[in-house]
Amino acid sequence: MANWPDFLGNRPESMTLSNHEVARYSRHLIMPEVGMDGQKRLKASSILLIGAGGLGAPLAMYLAAAGIGRIGIVDFDVVDYSNLQRQVIHGTADVGKRKLDSAKESMQAINPEVQVDTYPVRLDRTNALEIFKPYDLVIDGTDNFATRYLVNDACVLLKKPNVYGSIFRFDGQASVFYPFQGPCYRCLYPQPPEPGEVPSCAEGGVLGILPGVIGVIQATEAVKLILGKGEPLIGRLLHYDALGMKFREFKVRRNPKCPICGPNPSITELIDYDQFCGVRGETTPSSGTTSGSGSDAGDPFADLTVEQLKARMDAGENLFVLDVRNPEELAICRIAGTTVIPLPQLPERLYELDKDREIIVHCKSGMRSAKAKGFLREQGFRSVRNVMGGILAWADRIDPNMPKY
Numbered sequence: 088m089a090n091w092p093d094f095l096g097n098r099p100e101s102m103t104l105s106n107h108e109v110a111r112y113s114r115h116l117i118m119p120e121v122g123m124d125g126q127k128r129l130k131a132s133s134i135l136l137i138g139a140g141g142l143g144a145p146l147a148m149y150l151a152a153a154g155i156g157r158i159g160i161v162d163f164d165v166v167d168y169s170n171l172q173r174q175v176i177h178g179t180a181d182v183g184k185r186k187l188d189s190a191k192e193s194m195q196a197i198n199p200e201v202q203v204d205t206y207p208v209r210l211d212r213t214n215a216l217e218i219f220k221p222y223d224l225v226i227d228g229t230d231n232f233a234t235r236y237l238v239n240d241a242c243v244l245l246k247k248p249n250v251y252g253s254i255f256r257f258d259g260q261a262s263v264f265y266p267f268q269g270p271c272y273r274c275l276y277p278q279p280p281e282p283g284e285v286p287s288c289a290e291g292g293v294l295g296i297l298p299g300v301i302g303v304i305q306a307t308e309a310v311k312l313i314l315g316k317g318e319p320l321i322g323r324l325l326h327y328d329a330l331g332m333k334f335r336e337f338k339v340r341r342n343p344k345c346p347i348c349g350p351n352p353s354i355t356e357l358i359d360y361d362q363f364c365g366v367r368g369e370t371t372p373s374s375g376t377t378s379g380s381g382s383d384a385g386d387p388f389a390d391l392t393v394e395q396l397k398a399r400m401d402a403g404e405n406l407f408v409l410d411v412r413n414p415e416e417l418a419i420c421r422i423a424g425t426t427v428i429p430l431p432q433l434p435e436r437l438y439e440l441d442k443d444r445e446i447i448v449h450c451k452s453g454m455r456s457a458k459a460k461g462f463l464r465e466q467g468f469r470s471v472r473n474v475m476g477g478i479l480a481w482a483d484r485i486d487p488n489m490p491k492y
């Protein structure tokens with residue numbers, strides 16, 4: 088066996104393979120690194136996947152095909168048209184279905200021998216440990232920092248290997264965080280970034296093929312850990328640059344000051360970071376209303392709903408609406424009459440704005456415009472309002488003909 092703990096114990100010994108299974112896995116069985124013993128190990132093992140999205144799709148399909156005995160998947164979302172470019176486990180006919188139902192159907196079509204457990208919940212501090220406990224290892228296929236830290240911390244507390252992957256635009260990363268055998272995610276990044284500091288794929292985009300590459304690397308690492316073969320990515324962060332078609336590797340060491348796996352941990356229970364990470368990308372209304380034209384007149388920084396913005400436009404007010412999205416996004420859709428300054432250009436183009444005039448700022452979903460509002464406020468602007476939910480809310484509730492992205 089390899090030089091990391093054998094987390095399967097003697098479970099593989101009681102496994103048998105039917106003639107159908109022998110035929111199904113024959114290309115594994117004839118390799119010395121797998122063989123009958125290795126295939127029984129895969130059958131005896133259980134893996135929990137967090138997310139049935141971009142990374143979760145190839146993970147679920149390949150792990151089911153490989154014959155992992157039990158695969159759990161956690162996801163709360165439904166399939167959207169914008170998922171189909173990369174979440175290849177879902178098809179066009181699945182749009183509107185729960186991702187878990189669509190994923191389970193595809194996995195069972197690939198391999199009915201596999202047990203698929205579904206958890207249609209948002210993973211948080213109240214449910215993570217309970218959901219993780221029955222599984223041998225966990226694979227993180229999510230897209231937000233709140234969940235990434237939660238998965239890391241739960242794996243450290245339960246001493247379970249965490250196979251990590253992340254993707255953005257043309258770049259991806261993967262590693263294996265095996266608690267106490269190597270570094271954990273917090274050894275690398277002790278605390279989450281500030282809200283809006285790091286853009287998400289929903290804001291910055293992602294090449295549809297990229298999660299295929301990174302998800303398949305994660306699946307490979309999981310299978311190697313179960314087989315006890317090869318050199319896992321423990322203590323190594325693999326970086327993939329699809330544009331340059333380059334793989335690079337960085338050494339990661341255990342951090343003696345790590346707040347969770349170090350000798351004097353300050354974190355001893357799970358934390359929900361949602362309030363800091365702004366996972367949903369929207370802010371809450373300070374006036375509490377969702378319709379009508381009355382924004383909170385007393386507070387010059389009270390946010391607006393799209394209905395409030397529309398009502399003020401319809402009333403003929405001479406509004407200054409600032410769109411802080413990028414040029415590529417403007418080509419998809421825009422609200423007529425807005426002024427455009429992409430968020431990164433805002434500091435150098437401040438002179439174009441009137442500090443004494445009310446500025447109504449919007450982006451795609453409300454995250455970047457919240458950041459722009461904070462910045463303008465710091466610069467001494469008298470009144471800045473964020474449009475909650477951004478142009479996506481506008482397309483949903485005001486202009487149903489507007490394309491959504």
Ligand SMILES: Nc1ncnc2c1ncn2[C@@H]1O[C@H](COP(=O)(O)OP(=O)(O)OP(=O)(O)O)[C@@H](O)[C@H]1O
Pocket residue numbers: 137138139140141142143161162163164169170174186208209210211228229230231234287288289
């Ligand atoms: N805390 C969580 N609990 C359960 N599922 C989660 C959690 N956080 C993220 N996910 C799921 O992980 C998956 C991440 O995949 P991905 O980023 O490819 O999809 P997406 O969120 O649909 O994409 P986009 O944000 O671009 O619309 C999503 O299906 C999402 O629902």
